[in-house]
Amino acid sequence: MRIGVAKEIKPQEYRVALTPAGARELVQRGHEVLVETGAGAGSAFSDAAYERAGASIAPVDEIWGGSQILLKVKEPIAVEYPRLREGLTLFTYLHIAADEPLTRALVDSGITAIAYETVETDRGALPLLAPMSEIAGRLAPQAGAHHLEKPKGGRGLLLGGVAGVAPGRVVVIGGGIVGYNAAVIALGLGAQVTILERSIDRMRHLEEILSGRVSLLMSSTLQIEQSLMEADLVIGAVLIPGALAPKLVTREMLGAMKESSVLVDVAIDQGGCAETSRATTHSEPTYVVDGVIHYCVANMPGAV
Incomplete structure (x- = not known):
């Protein structure tokens, strides 16, 4: 599986969806991990740290266009809507209940989108939202x-x-x-x-x-x-x-x-x-x- 990690461009958003440790785990399980240039900078993770973990550093076009699964932290903003496409699975916080333009963009694009905040355990807990x-x-x-x-x-x-x-x-x-x-x-x-x-x-x-x-x-x-x-x-x-x-x-x-x-x-x-x-x-x-x-x-x- 080709897994991409996008750099967050929402104002004052410094988090990254995958740490170098997480990248290492995915690589060891046979996945190819692509990390956008500078994606981890806001969280003090250098590109070199991801490369040492076995990931590849790539430009934004390759991350969005060449990945099968795309990991983000926050929902896509308007300038990212044209990058949404059929065949891509997006994994991020979406909060679409309060965002009609984003909801329409997701539906119109044909993308498969999984919202962190709605992932539940069998007991109804929200393990990705809780932290x-x-x-x-x-x-x-x-x-x-x-x-x-x-x-x-x-x-x-x-x-x-x-x-x-x-x-x-x-x-x-x-x-x-x-x-x-x-x-x-x-x-x-x-x-x-x-x-x-x-x-x-x-x-x-x-x-x-x-x-x-x-x-x-x-x-x-x-x-x-x-x-x-x-x-x-x-x-x-x-x-x-x-x-x-x-x-x-x-x-x-x-x-x-x-x-x-x-x-x-x-x-x-x-x-x-x-x-x-x-x-x-x-x-x-x-x-x-x-x-x-x-x-x-x-x-x-x-x-x-």
Whole structure:
């Protein structure tokens, strides 16, 4: 099998789909591995490292035109649509539920596309999405804390507080992998953390593994509305695999939130869980709606 590894060209995307170690494993199993020139540079993997692992370095046209399987990290962007073709199998994060132009380009091209985020085990786990969810979840409180600082337009609030000053309040909507990891970091920063979740079994599990250090509340429209009124930082951590994220935070709810509070919508890859969410970039990560700072970077894990 001829397996190609494309260089990511989405803005501020530094990841690569295959490490030199992974290339070595494929080569040892009899596959031919082609890596686009400079594909690993953003992750500190040189072309020479791939060559030492047995891979070949090739230009972009050969990677897209000569591979049977193409590995990427993020979905193809518009300038890559003409490279999609019948006979090629693309393996990457796609998030097509929130991207109609990409969906049409994939269908029209005749390509076979497999989305990392929809690959499930027999038990329903998402082994390829989970690592990135962990990273995004851990980045979310950091991003929120940063944008709560006054120079960034925030409330001028330290999440952990100091002696004589109460810590900030963090509300996490969703208690899955993103929500759990967000809670871990928010707790580490010293914040008061509330997780809103619909599954009672999941809440019992979170109560056990977090040693009762968070407040766990049954998620409902009313509870979200009430919790947002008290929050300094809200983290949207909602996922329905392969589908658009539900719009749980309405425009009306924003009006009741604290001035210059922050919303970090990790669900933005699937359209976002707030009505006012729209994708942003690492270079321009935020915008303000009704006095609430929105952080909706679509490839958060790409930062690390």
